[in-house]
Amino acid sequence: MDPIGLYIHIPYCLHKCGYCDFNSHPENAAEREVYVPTLIDEIRHYAPRLQGRRVGTIFFGGGTPTTLPAGDQIRILKACKRHFEVMDDAEITTEANPSTVETENLKCLRAAGINRLSVGVQSFDADELKALDRVHSVEEIHQTVERARTAGFDNLSLDLMFALPGQTRERWQDNLEQAIAKNPEHLSTYNLTIEPGTAFHKLHEAGQLTLPEDDFQLELYQYTIERLQQAGYDHYEISNFARPGRESRHNIIYWENGDTLGLGAGASSYLDGVRFKNFNTPAHYIDRVKTDGHAVQTEETLDARRAMGETLMLGLRLKRGVSIPKFERRFDVPFSRVYGPVLERLLKQDLILMQGDRLALSPRGLFLADSVILEFIE
Structure with missing residues (x-):
């Protein structure tokens, strides 16, 4: 059987950005002290279900995983390795916000076996960062990349966002050039979308936030593909580019509709044809794991036709x-x-x-x- 992917959700953030519709919650140190051991209890619960299955990738997402002390992430990783059959060459990623990482913490994470860092840059332009409601500065982006390299990360991914309100072609080109100059192994480029329930959605509905026309968004996307290919990146998925051999193995499991186990508040799973999802709020998640060993809120078995459709929907994203x-x-x-x-x-x-x-x-x-x-x- 193909290796499965583990997703571990850390729901805490320093600040919720205006465009964000992910399951994120304000930092809560007291709750966090309970959340981490609860997550480890959930890992223990699923150990029998994954018996005989190899884990090929682990992905710490959020929220912002690096709001946790490095020691907590390491505790969670050790629990995964103790209870699951994690492959020796597993790709182990953590997301990071540039305002939440220090060199010593990164060194600890790298020494513990986390071998890939995904940094939420979004923009190298101070005005755009402010417009996106980001809490980090441009200088912190540069510091984070330098710290990651110093800590020994040789697999670095940067996230960028284009088609922002008022963004010019020249400004996006400058963002790309600064990203390329950092020589990351992987780049994700997404056009800004307005999701229901977000602060940006309210502004958009009120006519206070307008996205660029579709034709201009397409122009920026076409330029992105051409420029990153010129710079030696393989356009391997609709929004993702990588140096040869540095594609996101974890995300490829998703795009190939493979088996994944999601752990933590709001995490989703797809195992053996069954899709299930945990409760979103950390407090509810903690209570349910304490009583049931898991926190599954919804569960459905996909019929063959729907599973086929999803396999094509996801797989066609790959080049x-x-x-x-x-x-x-x-x-x-x-x-x-x-x-x-x-x-x-x-x-x-x-x-x-x-x-x-x-x-x-x-x-x-x-x-x-x-x-x-x-x-x-x-």
Whole structure:
């Protein structure tokens, strides 16, 4: 069986950004003292279910994992290694906010086995950081990258955001150039989206926040692809770029609709065809783990057709696309029997490609990805 991915949610943040719709909560030192041992109890609960399965990746996400003392993250990691079969070459990532990392903490995390750092940069422009409601400064970004390298991290990912209100082409180009100059192994570039329930959504509804026109967003995206490929990055997923061999192995498990176990408040899992999700609030999560050993709020078993649709929806995000033979083995059905008419129509429209035995978005389809992918799940 393929290795599974572990996701560990640390829900605490110094400050909730205006665009953020993730399950994040204000720092709470007293609650945190209970949250970490509770998370370890949840790890222990799932050990029998993962018996015989290898863990290929571990990802600390949030929130901001580095709001935890390094010792707490290390305790959680040690519990994972104690209760699960973590592969020797596992990719182990932690997200970090530039305002929450010190060199000594990073050295401790690296020595404990965390081998990949994902930094939420978002912008190298002070005005844009302010507009995005970020708490870190441009100088802290530079310091964080320097500290990460000093601590021994040789697999560094930077997140950037484009298509911000009022952002010019020149400003985005400058952001990209500064990111490239840092020589990270991985870059994620996302256009700003307005999510319901966020502070930005309220401003947008009130007419106080306007995103750039779609054509301009597409122009920035096309430029991003061209520039990062020129700089030696492989455009391996719609929003992600990597040096050869430095693709995010954890995220690839998601995009290939593989098995994942999510631990912590609000974490989602997909194991053996069953999708389940924990309660969001840390206090509720803590109470449920104490009483039940787990904190599952919702659970559903996917029927075959929905599982097939999700596999294509996620897999087509990858530049290499979906392996048709692997799809047919997984679902025990000829691909053409299920999707023949859709396949024929999209091929005629030059929105998808058949590359050997793989189905992928065409260059044209890449820019219309959402609507193309919908064809396979409606």
